[in-house]
Amino acid sequence: MNYFRKILRYVIPYKKYAYLNIFFNVLYALFSTLSFLALIPVLQVIFSDQREVGQEPVYESITKLTTYIQDSLNYHLVKYINEYGDFKVLLFMIGLIVTIFLLKNLSNYLAMYYSTFLRNGVLRDLRNDLYSKVIQFPLAFYSEKRKGDTISRLSGDVDEVKNSVLSVLEMIVREPLTILFSLATMLFISPKLTLFVFLFLPISGFLISKVGKSLKRGSLKVQQEQGVFLSILEETMGGLRIIKAFHAENLFQKKFEDSNQRFYRHSNKVMNRQNLASPLSELLGIITIGILLIYGGYLVFVDRTLDASFFLGYIMLAYNILTPAKAIAKASYSVKRADGSAQRILELLEAENTITDIENPIQKEGFDGxxxxxxxxxxxxxxxxxxxxxxxxxxxxxxxxxxxxxxxxxxxxxxxxxxxxxxxxxxxxxxxxxxxxxxxxxxxxxxxxxxxxxxxxxxxxxxxxxxxxxxxxxxxxxxxxxxxxxxxxxxxxxxxxxxxxxxxxxxxxxxxxxxxxxxxxxxxxxxxxxxxxxxxxxxxxxxxxxxxxxxxxxxxxxxxxxxxxxxxxxxxxxxxxxxxxxxxxxxxxxxxxxxxxxxxxxxxxxxx
CATH class of the missing domain: 3.40.50.300 (P-loop containing nucleotide triphosphate hydrolases)
Incomplete structure (x- = not known):
């Protein structure tokens, strides 16, 4: 991550967009949790057969807060059902859910909207700086470097880094907050069930990071090989007359195909490892939910310490953790790949220009003698x-x-x-x-x-x-x-x-x-x-x-x-x-x- 961190300095001129992206990502995470939490009263309206208004619950202590909220929700729902009828209460709750989902998706759009300026701004500045270095380097620099490799750094490597800028913002803000808000709500609903989730998350994270360790190395090979075949392409187009004159088409075709084959092989390895992130995290998540269903069913049907509607809402919140967990796994892989690209970009940006002006050089206007x-x-x-x-x-x-x-x-x-x-x-x-x-x-x-x-x-x-x-x-x-x-x-x-x-x-x-x-x-x-x-x-x-x-x-x-x-x-x-x-x-x-x-x-x- 050292190389990628250095590249992140290009985000500084666009910190306004970064802050706005973070702000709307926080709102997205909040509304994402509320959208599932709002389903609990709907489930109670549909499935509960209790229609008698009992005594209004009284708050006793923090240790009984969950029971107090569950009883208060039941009391007020029954009261409103008796007053307005089942269907009207259901319509109101569905309207509330639709509003929350609307706010959630609006927040998501605005977060993506501002990240567009951020990513494309970073892309523009990186390319400008790289081109500035390319045009300022002395001729000796290009006697040691392939032109195609330099082109690859300005195109493929910069694109890789650009895509990862958004991944980082999501990885450190939106997805973790979505998980945090969901876990906090789940902990509030049932501390016992949430204990299983806390035990399983480190195991899941360990397995995912194990898969991603070789991604940076593999990505570096992919970008290097892209530089090789772009060099062959550039040489071919520049020397086409000679290639044809010497009937060397097959020779250059083989050179290009060999390089393209290596690119194909390295790309397959990298992409297959990256593609493993989503199914692996989902599988681990489903295993967790399976365990939760077994233990939660026991709390609902046998222990009778958890209301069925709260349990269903809890399961939805637990599933809500899966999507951001998959996104974090995917983003971490993306950042590992980008670190390899960032290394190649920094090699160019930090390469020393041996022919430079001294401080305050003489501006010579003419030639006298x-x-x-x-x-x-x-x-x-x-x-x-x-x-x-x-x-x-x-x-x-x-x-x-x-x-x-x-x-x-x-x-x-x-x-x-x-x-x-x-x-x-x-x-x-x-x-x-x-x-x-x-x-x-x-x-x-x-x-x-x-x-x-x-x-x-x-x-x-x-x-x-x-x-x-x-x-x-x-x-x-x-x-x-x-x-x-x-x-x-x-x-x-x-x-x-x-x-x-x-x-x-x-x-x-x-x-x-x-x-x-x-x-x-x-x-x-x-x-x-x-x-x-x-x-x-x-x-x-x-x-x-x-x-x-x-x-x-x-x-x-x-x-x-x-x-x-x-x-x-x-x-x-x-x-x-x-x-x-x-x-x-x-x-x-x-x-x-x-x-x-x-x-x-x-x-x-x-x-x-």
Whole structure:
């Protein structure tokens, strides 16, 4: 229950609804008991053949209170029957019972009404906080986690917790109070009979808790497996082209079916144990009632110490305990399951974000002079990608990073933007360590065009406006023209308002990349990072975009990562990397004349 208790802090903003739910649950428990208690006089009217008004009973002592109330009820009933007749008294009593049942069900509705705001409020806040964590975590977090598992936590686990919030309110308020009020009334009617109930309740509770012990563990397996098959589904939808190209449909079908089978097996175990709660508690309750009927019959027919109508009312009250007892058993199982889900949610909520702003970070508005990379070292896991690396990038210059795959080119771009933090050394902009600059203002200085054109299932305009939400139509058109994407945008069915589909799949690879470039152009940042920005373009598109990029980079500081010679041959400084270290740097012609690593790369057509 430790994990679930932590989640309950989300109830605090909705405590008004919780209090109202508790208030109406108390009324429900009270009217539930009164509804059965009111049946006793009705039974006496129907079954009693006594019609003579005797002497009015006199209260003697607390020990004879039950006898006094029974005698008083008999006296007044006979008196009213003689005065108004059997049928009128019966109608009045039935009207009273209907009124009590009406109040009971109205209280139940209002309790559920307020719990709706409570549960859905908790659900909304939990999902908002989880999404906030998901979007703030560094990229490194998702290299270790399955995406589908994260999705499962935001959907299935949160729903499990939401449903259990109501179960807890019922378990600690309505159902226990219904049992308490019923037991108090039963104790008043017959202390001897109630003794049996008190003896049996602990035994019943012990047996039910025994069944529920493994529920949390089983629920954890169910939610984890849901994360696995959601991951397979997400990977399948993202890589459907490759799956079909390699005829791997059967392979992925088997992976999904195996995971789904494990989910099926774990779910069956959990649900069957949970389903045992209701019949087990009812069986135990019926055994109790059977014992009560035997002993109560003895008190009515042999001992003559209990009136028959009171005994029937007592049995109804005893049966009234069964429903809340079943609900408590079911709710306790539900909370045990929710504890497993709460554990998975808290793992995400309490996971440490390693890339955070310092207290009162610098809000840097512009870029004035120099980017300095000073003796940095970085490793993704155990192997260093960069070791004691240094580089200076002056304002307005274009620096190209070249080298074979794994040489550390893209890593430098990731470190400049603080997608990752360096293990050693510093990266400074105008002499200020980027760790002291707020992430928002740091990334506001940079425009990024990556190798993978990452677009969203939205309109062209909204995709472009990511970097500048308030951009005008004229600015959109200008950015599109610079990136040579306006030609195809104006031919789309609704122009800039055309939806481009999931990941922009309604467009060609070249069109997607040109939109990515237009997005960076619209943002108009002082520093531009081009991570193999023209790699997805065909020859014609590349020629169009290359001209636009060159014009765009004239007034900006640019870091260009590329394999194609055309992208970098006009750079002010070409930095050749190998295994995380600089092996050569200079202008294109200078490096060719050296006939070193750069020359070899060009010869091997790595840059051709």
């Amino acid at each position: 120099l980017i300095s990379i000073k003796n940095i070292s970085f490793k993704y896991e155990d192997q260093y990608v960069l070791k004691d690396f240094s580089l200076e990038i002056p304002k307005g210059k274009t620096v190209a990073l070249v080298g074979q795959s794994g040489s550390g080119k893209s890593t430098i771009a990731n470190l400049l933007t603080r997608f990752y933090d360096v293990n050693q050394g510093t990266i400074e902009i105008d002499g200020v360590d980027i760790k002291n600059i707020s992430k928002q203002s740091l990334r506001g200085l940079m425009g990024i065009v990556s190798q993978d054109s990452i677009l969203f299932n939205d309109t062209v305009a909204n995709n472009l406006k990511l970097g500048k939400p308030l951009a005008t139509d004229e600015e959109l058109k200008e950015a599109a023209e610079i990136s040579n994407s306006y030609e195809f945008i104006k031919d789309l069915p609704e122009g800039f308002e055309t939806n481009i589909g999931d990941s922009g799949n309604k467009l060609s690879g070249g069109q997607k990349q040109r939109l990515s470039i237009a997005r960076a152009v619209l943002k108009n940042p002082p520093i531009m990072i081009l991570d193999e920005a023209t790699s997805a373009l065909d020859t014609e598109s590349e020629r169009l975009v290359q001209d636009a990029l060159e014009k765009m980079m004239r007034n900006r500081t640019s870091i260009v990562i590329a394999h194609r010679l055309s992208t970098i041959q006009n750079a002010d400084n070409i930095v050749v990397l190998s295994k995380g270290k600089i092996v050569e740097q200079g202008k294109h012609q200078e490096l060719l004349e050296k006939k070193g690593v750069y020359y070899s790369l060009v010869e091997m057509q790595s840059l051709a």
